[in-house]
Amino acid sequence: MNGQRLPLARRHLRLATGFAILLAAALLTWAAGEARAIPQAPTPSLFEAVEIHIDPGGRPLAAFQLEFVDEAGTARIAGIEGGEHPAFARPAYYDPAALARSRVILAAFSTDADLPAGRTRVATLHLITRQGVSPRYRIHLEVAADPEGQDLRPAAVVESIRRKA
Amino acid sequence: MATRPPPDPWLDHRLTAAARGGDAEAFEQLYTRYRDWVVSLALRYTRNRDDALDVLQETFLYFLRKLPEFRPRAELTTFLYPVVRNLALTRRRKRRPELAGEEILIEAPAPEPVDHDHSRRELAAVLRGLAAGQHEVLLLRFVDGLALEEIAAALAIPLGTVKSRLHHALRTLREDARTREYFDRDTGKTRAE
Amino acid sequence: MTRPENEGFPEPELTAPARLVEDLRRLHDRTIPVPAATDAAVLGPARRVLGRRRTVHRVRWVAAAAAAMLLLALSLPAVLRRAERRPAPDRIAFRGDLDASGRIDILDAFVLARGLRAGAAAEEHWDVTGDGRVDAEDVHWIARRAVRLDQ
The missing domain is CATH 2.60.40.680 (Immunoglobulin-like)
Structure with missing residues (x-):
């Protein structure tokens, strides 16, 4: 760290990237659960x-x-x-x-x-x-x-x- | 016997809405609710086991395709009935291309010719003489238990026409010597659910 | 002029004797066992199609919920200020609990239905729907609330 503040645009980009990663992780977790929840073979x-x-x-x-x-x-x-x-x-x-x-x-x-x-x-x-x-x-x-x-x-x-x- | 499932428009509405939202289990419940009725109806029109099973499959796959824009305004039977009927008659036409559309309609709902009960044999003979439209309404009312309004919606005809056809069908049965005894021996009227 | 088809057939004439209905059903109401393969041919595609649709729906819901939460967060201070000004109800534990039993059950709906049927003067807390009227809608609201599974 050189003590310099990051430009505003870059800070926003980092925040948005972090949020997108979190959102993607949440969606992936949910989708995996969904796939497990759907049974493959119908039971009579x-x-x-x-x-x-x-x-x-x-x-x-x-x-x-x-x-x-x-x-x-x-x-x-x-x-x-x-x-x-x-x-x-x-x-x-x-x-x-x-x-x-x-x-x-x-x-x-x-x-x-x-x-x-x-x-x-x-x-x-x-x-x-x-x-x-x-x-x-x-x-x-x-x-x-x-x-x-x-x-x-x-x-x-x-x-x-x-x-x- | 595979009569129509107990009518419950609220249940159908909720299940349809859930299925539209992607709930596969709700679709399965609808399928289980109507499967036996649909296959018996298909069998009535196709008179062929394999065709009836194909019609069952095609009916529900059609329903699945229609789900996104499907908004039930009445009983689900009124949506399913014309679908089953059209698919079944198309199959029958393929098997017997020599028959025109109306001939198929007249012939298709006829019962099995062999019945050991005398009065049922006579009833079957009188039914064969009914006009196709009257025959169809009679079965929808008393075999499938549809209300008059539901029949009108299912066949896309006015309620008055349904009443008229039913009235004439019953009058024929009442006046024909072979089926008059049903009415003479009747001690109490019945409703068709 | 011909008579319209929709006239002149009173309902009693459109009924059939029980034995006739039974024989009609015996003649026509036949079915066949549906093999598991047919069930699978319908339910398999349904699960695939609806599974995909569910994903789309969930994403839409998440977006809508996020928007709603944002809206709520923005309007919360104003809502709280209004709530502070409103006097707390002293007669009932909460909306719909008409008999003050501490829970909403079918007896609350019954109390209201009985009151309406007897023509009793409507009390303010009977208007559970908040539409300014006390009627059958309020009875249904309570009854539906009583059977809710998430209470």
């Missing part, structure tokens, strides 16, 4: 349906929210159907981002006067599973409430039935 897929039932224990069910997850992480959600009772016939709310994952939160409510008080199917999940890999489904009932908003969970039971679609 199968359809499976999971019916979700809630038994509110004799009191009218007005709202529910539940989390459904495949702990094996292999199943992909392909469609969601509504329930059997008219109050929950429309498909529940869910996050579209769930479609790329193995987890979904389903929630629905009804302000109708006619509500199910016995065991009722509230949703059917259509899932794409991989041949030869067993999914491990788990359901957690986060909310179950009557028309007054009272928690029904102490008595309410949630269960699932698997069937081949």
